[in-house]
Amino acid sequence: MRIASWNVNSLAVRLPHVLTWLETHQPDVLCLQETKLADDKFPCIECTAAGYQALFCGQKTYNGVAILSKRPALDMVCALPAFEDPQKRLIAATVDGVRVVCVYVPNGQSVDSEKYRYKLAWLTACGAWLQAELERYPKLAVAGDYNIAPEERDVHDPKAWEGQVLFSAPERAAFQGLLALGLKDSFRLFEQPPASFTWWDYRMNAFRRKMGLRIDHILLSAPAAAACRASTIDIEPRRAERPSDHAPIYVDLEI
């Protein structure tokens, strides 16, 4: 079973990229973030034609998440139950016995902002909810844009980024808190190339200059991690015309 995740930064703009990528890589599940689409605008017909059903939880202009799957996705949840929030950042469903959680963690903007405090509060609420999900669903994957680089090797210039949003100590501690629930960072289950990143700023030719961060992750419960055979970043779509600023990532599970 191949489970993928991609922050597309507007599905309206990136739909051709997504359809091409589905055709090439044939994931069983694709988690999307930053669809930026109200639910009545979601491209269901195009997804069906590509062989995928879609569950989505969106809003106009900002945020928005979706789960595309070849097989039926059941028991959808579309928000953190105990966290009142108008922003559409989480959707979960079960596909072939695997609980798939798609997250778009708040960016945080800057460490002194209200948005940063919201990011940390959101992560606390998400962790508490995931703890209960892990008890209900042994095979669980949490895929998405975490907006956190966990370690120095996940940042092109850790000294420059130290203390900045996406790499500050409280954010990294929150990420470690998710791992402490028993989740594994799938990417680090395997030897990986140095300077492996998933996001490059559109500005300053960051992609060409390899100035990236690894902020998109697929975390796995212990039984899912035990079945994981590979965890991959596909940077090819970042080279395309009008790319998303994020690369798609995926895991291959022997399930």
Added chain:
DNA sequence: ATGGTAGAAACTCTA
């Protein structure tokens, strides 16, 4: 020096 780029939507906010 606080820039720059992209997207949505509206002439600004978010990332």
